[in-house]
Amino acid sequence: MDFIEKARIMDSPRINRALARLASEVVEENHGAGDLYLVGIRRRGVPLAERMADKIADLEGDRPPVGILDITLYRDDLSTVGAKPIVNRTDLPGDIENRNIVLIDDVLYTGRTIRAALDQLIDFGRPRRVQLAVLIDRGKEHRELPIQADYIGKLVPTKKSEIIKVMLQEFDEEEGVRLATAASNGRFFCIFC
């Protein structure tokens, strides 16, 4: 699937400023860092969670633990995805029982990824509370489930034919958030956004 880049939404400094603001909001809403437990989703949610944990440590002197969630086995579209899914390890240090969890992902689109993440968390235990922080929200009109973020880096209203690509130095050459559109008029699959 070829994509034509349409716009650069954010560069690296803007990403980090947004994360700093999200860290402040999380700490303000939760009255400190004390009982926070950050959980990064899939690939790109994980470095975002690590950076937020660092920024929370800067603010409060306390670095919350960071877990990793691979939601591949909880997706509701496994039989329709073309390529065979690759499962990576889930790592939730300690117990999540009665914890105050902040889920972190790069893009919120249909909400199905977050639904899968919630189901997976519940299979590990019963958190006291789960909140959601995302770098980019693609707009409420795309939601296929009643799921919203508590903390949003940037709201970017998009069309279904568009895609938001978040690139982070941990995985990609250049860091930034880009808006792209499908190059041909071929069918567009947004794989589990």
Added chain:
Amino acid sequence: MNFNRKHLLGIRELEAGEITHLLDTAETFRDISRREIKKVPALRGRTVINLFFESSTRTRT
């Protein structure tokens, strides 16, 4: 490296990358087997059938 075969009927024809992929995937399932909830929803609605072509050496009845 991904696993793109539809069937797995033996391991002789597998490439090293495919074997590694299967073992890596098995590791994640080992983690799941150590949790309290040892199931995931991935195969919900599917039927899994085990066929044994030779008598079991353990089962007596």
